Amino acid sequence: MAVEPAREPPGRSLVSRLRRNADTRPHFVVCGADALVYTVAEELANAGHRIRLTVIVPAELRADVPDLATLRGVRVIRADRLDERTFRSAGLAGAAALALVMPDDVVNLHAALCAQAVEPDLRLVIRMFNTGLGYGVRRLFADCAVLSDAAMAAPAFVAASLGEVAPTHVRLAGRTLYVARRADVRAEHVVCALTAADGAGRVDVLPADPAPETQRPTDLVLAEATGRPAGQTVAAQRLVRARRRRRPLRVMGRALRAALSRKLGIAVLATLVITAVSGAVLVQAEDNVNGFWKSIYVTLLTVVGSSDVELERNGVAQAAQLVLTIAGLALLPLITAAVVEGMVNARLALSSGRAAARHEDHIVVVGLGNVGTRVLRQLVDLGVQVVAIDRKADARGAKAAEQLGVPFIVGDAGREETLRAASIATSKALVVVSTDDVTNLQAALNARAVRPDLRVVLRLFDDDFARRVQTAFNIDISRSVSRLAAPAFAAAMLDRDVLATIPVDRHALLVAGVQVYAGSPLDGATLGQADRPLSVRVIGLSAAGSEWVDWAPDPRRLLAVGDRVMIVARRAGLRALVEQATPPAEPAPPDEAP
Template sequence: MNESFSPRRVGYAVAGVMVVVLGGMVGFHQTVREDWFQSFYRSVVTVSLAGLDTVPRSTGARIVSILLVLAGLTIFAYVATILVEGIAGGVLTGVLAERRRRRAIERLSGHIIICGYGRVGQRVAAEFRESGEEYVVLDFNPDALEAAREGGVLFVEGTGTEDEDLVEAGLNRARGLVASSDSDADNLYITLSARAARPDLLIVARASDEDAARKLRLAGADRVVQPYSTAGKEMAKLVLRPQVAAFLDIVSTHGGPELRFEEIEVGRTENAGESIRGLRIREVTGAMIVALRKHDGTFDTTPTPDAVLAAGDVIIAAGTPDELRRLEELFPPGEAVA
């Protein structure tokens, strides 16, 4: 809690007001000879700087009035100091920051929601950040929220198991969701809630074992990742097939930014229906098509130069950022494919 608004300082202000009001009540009772309630009323009016009820006739009462006015000014100055220090310390600005963060989230569209900002969630966020993807973090753990706050990440304090929190994170406008909580049960609830609200949403979930992975798929997850299983396979691959592992490391973002994989959808453009050879993709763009996902859902893992790129197909290509950009220019976004 900010020191400016500590209970001790607030207590000092309240105690000061009480002492001054009671002292003024006694002073007026002795000098003006009024009853206790009237003396209390006159003291409150004077200390609050609202003005004098009537001008005191005796010198003693006037002295008491002057002292009460000065005391009231001192107390108001003290309270004003607390408020100013609170603003400078971020107590009130924290409310403004919260409002700005919510407005920024409300403006997002086509973003990704990360439910769970632990080690896995933070690694996912780092990958999104490097790729320029917009995302929102949803978590309730104080350490996770502090990490998001320090990193300047848009976040919602809550849990993905509550529909209201998902809506606040922009579920209706999101294009994907990552359920990366440490709890399989939470990830299952998150997946069920998100799938019920958005049947078309891409959902990637984390699972600790195969049984949890099976249940997550039944709940509606499009992809399920088992970190421990994946890590074990990767370590074995490094030992059994080190050159293959080295190549995959090179073409990943971890190995270097100059060679990447990208997926590009073939829309209803003038180049749709042409073959790879006919478009001279390798010569024109420099990128290499390594696989094709046909519009019927099947994969062509070794496309030949005569393979036809039909509308609705998804090209899996490898190349540098410039080469992939030139490939995307051959298939600009057109009319959506059913």
């Protein structure tokens, strides 16, 4: 009976192949249909690794995707369907890793299943918009990283909108982390130290937690944003303080004006004035009875249904009573109409965002797609007031805006009146992250026409176009989501689960999750053995089969197979920890004698 050859343990394919095949270049494959496929391929091609790279794209690519032929040493295959036949023709069998960055979750999942049939030990890096689906996909495949380009790009837009230099905000396992000075953060919100200065000009990166007496206020730390002032950056704190200075009576007056229309308000006011004047005349009138007037007086009161006819009064008093009765009849329906219109307008203000026009010192976010929703959540986490705009009432982030209490305007941000409805003239910044470049650029230019000094952060798909627009139109910052996300996808193929990159001084620190595999040096070791000051700092632990992250794990805890260690590390430190979490390579069998 034939014996099936032993497979490598899950998760060790890339490391072990590089060890056993040191004389050959590992093969990487990238599949995509938008700008992200080019930027990921470019990142891999320029990463300094000796690899073979194959890119699979549809026969007809979008116009905003640069020419892949300009990338040196990249093999391009055109295929409209990602199935086993396509993968075999691309040489996927024996490949080290596959990145699926198609803009459709279902297409990526189907392609991953087909790829696994061709190469079972393949390292998979999958682009997923739906985070719930991404969790299930990670459990479906043995060696898989699920990334979201929206999650990777959002911190850069958040930092730019707040006027910060670096994208220092990271959304991780349900909470937002950010880089701050130690003096600006409460001790209980510090996750780990990023830098420590010794006072003599030397700065250590990822130091061991310093003693309180040696801590310096200027040291950088990774902290948790809680939505409260102590969990905010300096820029976010300024926005919150400015918002609190608004006068409450002014806000109430604006809300009343939003609830009542101008015409109805004038009608109600005029009726009230007539009623008051007529009542005063009725009280002060003298007794002067006029026979002809009596008939008119009785007739009109009868027409309006009044039974309070007083013939003994003089004509002036009767006229005042008549006007007062008619005004009273008009006043009741006017009050009813005002109440109904006020309720309707209040509902419209909540659903369409008309009330948002009354905000000040806020940030306007245009486009509640994947990127916009992430930007929205992170800004709210930081305690910043936000107004959202999208042309679709059922946009992906509409429910999130409702849950967070964020005013939501349904309209075209390319139109000036929509921006004015969001009170763009009194806002602090405009973040335009919709998926339409034309709308994004038009919204940015219209906003600048309303307020020339407004900070504008603009999303454009083509990175070169974004740079040129930033220069030509004096836009503060133009960003390409694919350019921001590509390094994380490339790093996931080369260095495993890199969740974000944090620039600190001249260093790039990686936020990553490393899974422990059976037979590895970390299997059965304590968590403290994964922590290496100046190289790797452990910030959390997710137990096997669970998405919940323990942000204060006991360093004496014994690691088990499937545990996922959350770390902040340098690139070399991450590689070393991956080696620790991976079983050692089996020795190659000796060559048989001839």
